[in-house]
Amino acid sequence: MxxxxxxxxxxxxxxxxxxxxxxxxxxxxxxxxxxxxxxxxxxxxxxxxxxxxxxxxxxxxxxxxGNTKAVGYFSAEFLMGKQLENALLNAxxxxxxxxxxxxxxxxxxxxxDAEYEPGLGNGGLGRLAACFIDSLASLGVPAFGYGIQYKYGIFKQTFDENGKQVETPDYWLNNEEPWGHIDYNRDQKVSFGGEVVEENGKKVWKPAWSVRAVPVDYLVPGYKSQRVNTLRLWTAKSYDEFDLLAFNRSEYMDAVKPQVKAENISKILYPEDSTKVGKELRLEQQYFFVSASLHDAIRVFYPGQDKPDLTTFPNKITFQLNDTHPVIGIPELMRILIDEYDYDWDTAWDITVKTFNYTCHTLLPEALEVWPASLIGELLPRHLEIIEKINEQFEDELKGKGVADETIERMRIYTGDSVRMAYLATYGGSHVNGVAALHSQLLKDMTLKDFSDVYPSKFTNVTNGVTPRRFVKLANPGLSDLITEGLGTDKWLSDLELLEGLAPLAKDDEFVKKFAAVKAANKHAFVGFAKDHYGLDIDENTMFNTMVKRLHEYKRQSLKILAVISKYAAIKNGTVSADDILPRTVFFGAKAAPGYYLAKMTIQLINNVSKVVNNDPDVKGKLAVHMLPNYNIEMAQNLIPATELDEQISQAGKEASGTGNMKFALNGALTVGTLDGANVEIRERVGAENFFLFGMTVDEVEKLYADGYDPAKYYEADPRLKQAIDLVANGTFSNGDRNAYAPLVADWLTKDWFMTLADFSAYADIQAEIEKLYRDPLEWNRKALLNVANSGFFSSDRSIEDYLERIWHTGPLA
Ligand code: 6GP
Structure with missing residues (x-):
């Protein structure tokens, strides 16, 4: 420290x-x-x-x-949240x-509250980038965040009268935005298309069109560090405002075409999370920001030099590629070094490999970007040549190492038809890391196994973290004060492992009661927030049980809603006696990618379960369900501190890490979860007795796939599950329409790729344990307090320290 x-x-x-x-x-x-x-x-x-x-x-x-190398964090997303309160705190x-x-x-x-939240990210990956630049500045490490200033961020979510998700554009720049400073004098030219010709034995790219990349600078103040780093987000402008000749012929639409085409590049954030979207505009976006950023870094570190010695570049800055989105930066740096600065291939390659590192954020094979070679060839012909040559060199290197032909075949970066960006990143950088211990292990054992066999020393882990400034201090001032009281210092805000000092206080009933009172006050405050923002009447004397994250089948919101339906049925049938019912309010928050059919249908189902349950006098005061619209950072800051039970119920082996899980534990919620992602490490640290574990392990999942998975078997075996699915199928949540959820029901019963049905019984069973503990408030809160005390490891400051040591080999400014 x-x-x-x-x-x-x-x-x-x-x-x-x-x-x-x-x-x-x-x-x-x-x-x-x-x-x-x-x-x-x-x-x-x-x-x-x-x-x-x-x-x-x-x-x-x-x-x-200065005395130390800088970090360039390349990310297509920075999900910052509101700025003012955080800037005040850090300043x-x-x-x-x-x-x-x-x-x-x-x-x-x-x-x-008057600030409008910028939504320049989809979910975990973008929020992690925001936590990381906060921690870099707080630790005094010189760093640049490099990304795109999208005009439209993640869509705004509402629901129609049928409960379906409706997406509307989020034009966040409609309001005055005091944080970003547009710097027209430090622009960069980014070019596309055209052809490569040979001139005097040298390859020369003759692009067809160019856009002007203009930086918008955001200050990133460190917490008490006296350091302020830069987040540089690029916006695309046209060089030709409009075509005057066409304009004079009154062809107004044609006249503005080039401008529209150029400015489209930074117009909108792709709303996909953990899925691949292969769209030309997306590749344009990726190349646009990495090309501008690489040139910018050279400008910054070699000011005014026409012929800088770029062999020193890796000593000046190291670039972290946040997933595959910025990986086109590898051939781009090669191109810059060879074509613009006349370095030979080997020197350029040496500089490039030393400069880049890659973080993978997924385990879903379909989320690893693969670009059609034809598209790269059209948009970036010189880069395709360079990628081909990288691949040749790679195959030769593998042959030299005695790697078998069929393995080489599997590992090819360039297949002739397509380019595998994750492979390019692994070969073209120094380090590859996953984002939680289990995830990094699975990358080595499965997703990138061939690479890990050949280049074992490239692979490492850095478990994710979250910034305690935003997610504890700002989100939960009551708990922050209590922590400071308990520890006798507020130093924990920059050294979160000091929270361990709270562990002995878990034995002190008076302190535990104070802790419980903070939670009660946060619940009360959230009731007010929900009334103001959504017009909801929420009963604060119920358990607050939350599942907030992107809507994805692997995350298994279906499992949660089926359990809710089953509970509803049990109350209606009188299967449980009134005394045995623990009153609960279940909160969901989730955006679905606009083209993700089953995810959107799941949202519709949750909304309609909510309508039925919340309007049924038989369950009033016992069970309520709310699908809160437009989950974003502001909602997270309000809902997480009020939550008592957090859901992290993905299928084992699918959630790379999760970071919501860390925020909940740090704010004193107990987790019900599977052995997946960072849940594994959270449970290890907070103690198995303070975590509600259920469900299959990665090995059990693999075995079940291998043996042949038949979800219908589970449907027949557990009457609770059968009843819940039957209620969805028979129109209970669709005014009698039996077709409304037919595709969802069919998927559950015949495919169920993420084994929701197989884990249902374990999940339903563990509810009894949860409810039993909840009926003993002192014991519940003792365990919740131990979650806080033992979660200090999950600070993004610690993640950054790990990156510094394992990957970047740099440190704070003197
Ligand atoms: C997410 C992972 O799904 C999540 O588990 C992790 O906590 C987060 O990244 C930060 O590491 N991945 C994405 O959002 C994504 O788009 C390609 O991955």
Whole structure:
């Protein structure tokens, strides 16, 4: 851990109020009397940004001249969440802000809430990138986040009257956005298409069209580190505004075509999560941001040099490829070195391999990107040549190592028809890591086994983590205060393993009761939030049971909803006596990719179960189900601290890590989960007795596949399951329409690829254990507190320390 010094105490509350007034006057052009909460939000944000400027300049200068190599985190997604509150915390300005806005006649919370959340990511992968850049800055490691400033982020989700998901565009830039600074003077040209010709024995790419990549810079302030890094998101602009000749002929639509084509590149985030979308525009996006970023890094580290010595490049910066999305960066750096800077192939290759590393975030083979060679050839003809040559070199190297022909065949990067980006990343970089211990092991044993056999030393693990600043301190101020009281210090916010010091307090009933009171207060607060945001009436005297994450079959929201239906049926039938029913409120939050048919149908089912259950007087006060619309970071920050039981119930061997699981444990929820992803490590740390484990293991799943899986057998064997599925099939949740969920029911009974039915009985059985414990509040809360105390490992600061040591071989600035 680096020594963390207190931030320079910047201003008094009065001074900060004056700074906000000044921004209101000179940039918002309103008087304090005219100002709305949205105006004050913008003014306060600009005032905070000003406070960060000097530290930002100093960090930039030290990054270029300093003692240590920088990190470039290449990610197609950064799911940041709202910025103001986090910037205030990290800049040490929270108290001044609170007093200042009160002096201006506002409630701090209204100002914080006035910010519109940018949704520049889909889920776990994008949120992880945001946690990582927070931790890099907090640890004082010089770093750039490089990505795309999409005009439209992840779609906004609503539900229609039938409970179906409706996607609407999220035009987040419709509101004034005070954080990003567009820097027209540091643009880059990114080119596409055309052909490769030979001139004087040299390959020369003659592209057909180009776009202007303009950086938008976001400050990334570290928590108490005095360091401010940069998140540089590229936006695409056209070089030709419009075609005047066409315009003068009144062909307006044609006139703006080139502009539209160029600006389309950064227009929209692809809404797929853990699935591959092979679309031309997506490859354009990927190349657009990595090409601009690589040129930008050369500009930053070799300022004003026409002929820089790029053999030193790997000592200046190391690039982390966040999944396969930025992997086209490998042939792009080769092209830059060879074509633009005249290096020979071997030197270029040596620099490239030393510069890149790759993180894989999935175990689903269908999520590993594979691009048709024809598409790459059309869009990036020079890169296809380079990829072919990389593949030749690779095959020769494998032959030289005595690798069998059929293995080489399996490992080819370029098959003639297509390019396998995960393989390119594994060969073209120094390290490959998975995101939890089990995941990294499965990568070695299965997904990338051939590669791990040939290059074992490339493979390593870095278990994911989450930032405790946003997900404990900001999300859960009550718990944060209690932790600080229990530990006698707030140092845990930058050294999360200090939470261990809470473990002895789990024996102290009075402390456990205080802990329980914090949870109760968070539940109460969430009831208010749900009323304001969704108009819901929620009974806070029920157990809050939550499943929030993307909707995917492997995550098994189906398992949860079938168990809810089965519970509903049991109450209706009188199979359980009134006394035996533990009142529960079940919350779901999940977006489905717009083209993912079964996922969308699952959302519809949950919504309609919710309608039936919540309106049935027989179960009132005992069971309620809510599908909350538009799950995002704000909802996570409100719902996670209020949750008592968290669901992490994916099929073993499918969830790479999960990071929600860490956020819940750190906020004092107990987990019901399978031995999958980071659940394994969470359970190891918090203790098996403080975790509700159920379901098949990876080996059992494999065996069942191998033996031939027949889901119908499980349907016949467990009457609870049969009844639940029958209720879905017989129209109970579709006004009698038996066809409404037929595809879902058919899938369960005949395919059930993720073995929801096989795990149902174990899942239903463990509910009794959960409910028994919940009836003993002191014991429940003791265990929940032990989850908090033993989850310090899951800080993204620790993940970054692991990357520094195992992969990047760098550290903080002096
Ligand atoms: C996700 C994984 O599904 C999740 O398990 C993990 O916690 C997260 O990445 C961060 O590592 N993967 C994606 O979102 C994805 O798009 C290609 O993978």
């Amino acid at each position: 680096t020594e963390i010094t207190a931030p320079k105490s910047p201003v008094t509350a009065d001074q900060f109020a004056d700074e906000i007034r000044e921004q209101l006057k000179y940039t918002q052009n309103v008087t304090p009397e005219q100002a709305t909460a949205a105006d004050v939000y913008v003014a306060a944000s600009k005032a905070v940004r000003n406070h960060l400027a000097d530290a930002w300049f100093k960090t930039q200068a030290d990054t270029v001249n 040490g300005l929270t108290d001044q802000f609170d007093s200042a806005v009160e002096a201006l006649g506002f409630q701090p919370k209204d100002i914080i």
